[in-house]
Amino acid sequence: ETGVTQTPRHLVMGMTNKKSLKCEQHLGHNAMYWYKQSAKKPLELMFVYNFKEQTENNSVPSRFSPECPNSSHLFLHLHTLQPEDSALYLCASSQDSDYYGYTFGSGTRLTVV
Amino acid sequence: RKEVEQDPGPFNVPEGATVAFNCTYSNSASQSFFWYRQDCRKEPKLLMSVYSSGNEDGRFTAQLNRASQYISLLIRDSKLSDSATYLCAVKLSQAGTALIFGKGTTLSVSS
Numbered sequence: 001e002t003g004v005t006q007t008p009r010h011l012v013m014g015m016t017n018k019k020s021l022k023c024e025q026h027l028g029h030n031a032m033y034w035y036k037q038s039a040k041k042p043l044e045l046m047f048v049y050n051f052k053e054q055t056e057n058n059s060v061p062s063r064f065s066p067e068c069p070n071s072s073h074l075f076l077h078l079h080t081l082q083p084e085d086s087a088l089y090l091c092a093s094s095q096d097s098d099y100y101g102y103t104f105g106s107g108t109r110l111t112v113v
Numbered sequence: 114r115k116e117v118e119q120d121p122g123p124f125n126v127p128e129g130a131t132v133a134f135n136c137t138y139s140n141s142a143s144q145s146f147f148w149y150r151q152d153c154r155k156e157p158k159l160l161m162s163v164y165s166s167g168n169e170d171g172r173f174t175a176q177l178n179r180a181s182q183y184i185s186l187l188i189r190d191s192k193l194s195d196s197a198t199y200l201c202a203v204k205l206s207q208a209g210t211a212l213i214f215g216k217g218t219t220l221s222v223s224s
Contacts, residue, residue, distance in 0.1 A: 042200075042214045042217070043157070045211050045212075048211045090156055090157075100162075101147045101212075103159070104156040104158070105156060106155065
C-alpha cells in the first residue's frame with residue numbers, strides 16, 4: 001500500500017460507544033496529524049505528533065484520545081461522543097520540514113447518533 | 114479576525130475562463146504557504162506550494178504578497194475538471210506547528 005490509509009471509511013456510533021480510528025502512512029514521514037472537517041467550517045487541527053511525540057493538542061475535548069505507537073501509525077480513540085462530533089476525520093502526514101505540504105488519508109466519515 | 118480567510122464563492126465560470134482566488138492570513142510570522150484542492154467528499158490534495166517569488170505549474174500560478182499578507186491562485190484556460198474547492202494553507206515559522214487552513218473557495222466550471 002502507498003500513501004496514507006485510514007480505516008474505517010465510514011463509522012456510525014452511539015453516544016455511549018467506544019471506537020477507534022486508524023491511520024497508517026507508508027511515506028517514511030516523521031509527523032502525523034488529526035484534523036476534523038465539519039460542514040461549512042475550515043479544517044480544524046486536533047493533534048500533532050512529531051517522531052511519535054505529541055507536540056500539539058488544539059484544545060480538543062478528552063472524549064477524543066490520540067495514540068501514536070510509532071511514526072507510521074496513528075489512532076484516534078473515541079468515547080461518549082456527541083452528535084456535534086459527527087464530521088469527516090482526516091489523518092495527514094508530512095516530512096519534518098516547514099516546506100513540504102501534507103499528504104492526507106481519505107478520511108473517516110463519522111456519524112454519532 | 115480569522116487566521117486564514119478565503120472568499121467561499123462559489124465562482125461559476127465557463128470553460129476557458131481565467132479565474133483567480135485570494136487568501137489572506139493574519140499572522141505575519143507565517144512562513145510556508147500552500148494551495149490544496151478538495152473534490153466533493155474526498156480528502157484535500159496538495160496542488161502546489163507557494164514560493165516568495167511566485168511559481169507556475171502548467172495552467173496554475175501562485176503568488177505571495179508578504180506586505181499585504183495574502184496569497185493568490187490563478188487558473189488559466191479553466192477545464193470542467195477544475196471544478197472543486199480550493200483550500201489555502203499557512204504554516205507559522207514556529208517549529209512544531211501545523212498547517213492552518215482556510216474554509217476554501219468553491220469553483221464550478223461549466224461548458
